[in-house]
Amino acid sequence: MRKPLMALAIVGCFVMSVVGGLLPILQGWIFFVLGVYLLATEFEIGRIWVKAGRRHWAFLNRWIIRARDHKWAPSHLKEFEDLTDPTK
Structure with missing residues (x-):
C-alpha cells in the first residue's frame, strides 16, 4: 500500500x-x-534518473553536495546524496 x-x-x-x-x-x-x-x-528508477542528472549537469552535483553540508540541512538530505551519488 x-x-x-x-x-x-x-x-x-x-x-x-x-x-x-x-x-x-x-x-x-x-x-x-x-x-x-x-x-x-x-523508487530505483528515480535514483537512476537523479544519478544521470548529477553526472550530466555538474552544477546540480555541486548544488546537492553544498546543500548536504549546510548547517540547516535535514539529515535526510545526506541519505538522498548517498543514494544518488554518481560515483557509487
Missing part, C-alpha cells in the same frame, strides 16, 4: 510544481524538490 500512495504523492508534488510555476502566489520549486526527493528515495 505504501508504494501506490508514494507514487500518488509524487505525482501530486509534480502537479503542484507546474501549478506553482503558473501562479505567482505558489512556489513551485519547493514541490519539485520534494517530488524529486520522494522519487529518488522510494
